[in-house]
Amino acid sequence: MTSLKQPIAVTGRNGQVSHALTRLLRDQGFDVVVLARPDVDLADTAAVRRAILAARPAVVINAAAYTAVDKAEDEPEAAAAINAAGAEAVAAAAAEAGAPVIHFSTDYVFDGSKAAPYVETDPTGPLSVYGATKLEGERRVTAANPRHVILRTAWVCSPYGANFVKTMLRLAATRPELTVVDDQHGCPTFADDLADVVRQLIPKLATSNAPPEAFGVFHAANSGDTTWCGFARAIMAASQARGGPHVPVRAILTKDYPVKAKRPAFSRLSTGKLLAVHGIALRPWQPALEACLDELVGPAS
Template identity: 55%
Template sequence: MSVEILLTGANGQVGWEVERRAATHGVKVRALARNELDISDRAAVKHTIAEHAPKVVINAAAYTAVDKAESEKDLAFAVNRDGAAHVAEACAASGASLIHFSTDYVFDGAKSGPYVETDPVNPVSVYGASKLAGEDAIRTAAPRHIILRTAWVYGVHGHNFVKTMLRLGRERPELRVVDDQRGCPTFAGDLADAALALARRALAGSMTEGGYGTFHCVGSGEVTWCGFTRKIIGLAGTRLGQTPKITAITTADYPTPARRPANSVLDSTKLARVHGLTLRPWPEALAEMLDTVLDGEQHK
């Protein structure tokens, strides 16, 4: 049985959006959640990809618990390095193109401007190191790959920073949020649309050699976590039931097990130049996500 696109990690923020948006891109997706395909199981990955013989695999499966990874290194690497390698090997064996997601956390954040794809990597967390190892494994095993490095992902489905701020914004009089880490909030739906547009191109056989490789793919614009929170609370407005005070704090005020880069800003110009794809300004995408989440709640 041959399918167009095989999707792993179908129950994650990005996987969920890929499955739901496939039809609007005119493509068919066979979506597998973790209980249907565990990418850390090499034999299962090999068997499943050989059985379905997809033309494109979108790997949205990953270990994403950034802080927990510091104490679960083996598990993080089993999924993010070995799992990525298994998918890449199986894609190479079956002739499928691979679209994979990586992270801003492959960088150390010391650069003063936005990161481009060729900037030196230097992860400062276990999660970042495991994702970088996954990138390397894919580059080694699968010549026809697209690695989309993304950042600060939030979606309608799953747990994320936006939903946490909405919950805390209802519960607490004050939100204290880190204001010395900058990044690019990225709506999972917009990222899924970009991945599906690329998959469609690969399916059509219209991908040139330069179309493969590593690309940064984040929402347009940049902000700190605190600035992001101000926008979330501002856009939520009266739908929150109260307006909490928002106080800027520093990373030192909010210690976490994993270190995070101070500068996580990614430059997505290459994706625009090579593929004509640009994700919309992050506040626009955020407004749409909030309408879906908050207005959906009102209708329950």
């Protein structure tokens, strides 16, 4: 339970992380103010500022973003308005309200050319408009509010919203076979686990004597890695164990599945800094997937 006297402000309502966060924090007794459309559009920076100042928050969490990776290639201004200018407005208003900000970013800030897990200090090099706007958001949040935590995460899934797990289950119900790319490596990460990271961070950041090293960029992803194909096969196995839809998954190459935005071939995130500085570790992605399927399909028999 919380002893905070001021609320936690969360941007976004129906998003995977927004939804998971609001649910978990309310369950834990936090007073949560949701800043979401239609009242608060991140593209309307004046509305963002007004809403955050009115909320008088202890901590502001920016879980809202323009997340349509392929569509962003055709809508760079719309993506930047939310992921860069909107994020900046959230962080600046939090600073004006005297609150730290927790902001989410992405593994897509990297170009994928590294062969070992990415650490926070590795050079960035986004391959897509989405990745570039998120990187610009990181820069602006950093400049707007010195009391920021930027959580770079990856491959987010959950029982809520649109995501890879739900897409695979839907397709498995109607197709004899799935074909999924097997040459992109990353860290499947579950929104409920990210919400729990935020829950643990809040008391550490909401105090006026948080040390400087508590702030900055951190990687936050479930541990372990796989390819999209490996992930899809694990989803099918977990669904089958619950009597849910399951079909064979055939591995294909990225070049055989053309999409608008280029993705990094390797974006495994090292989460050692989050553990070293905050003592927070995320579980492996496999049990997190099982928990997600418990909600989506039912318990395993």
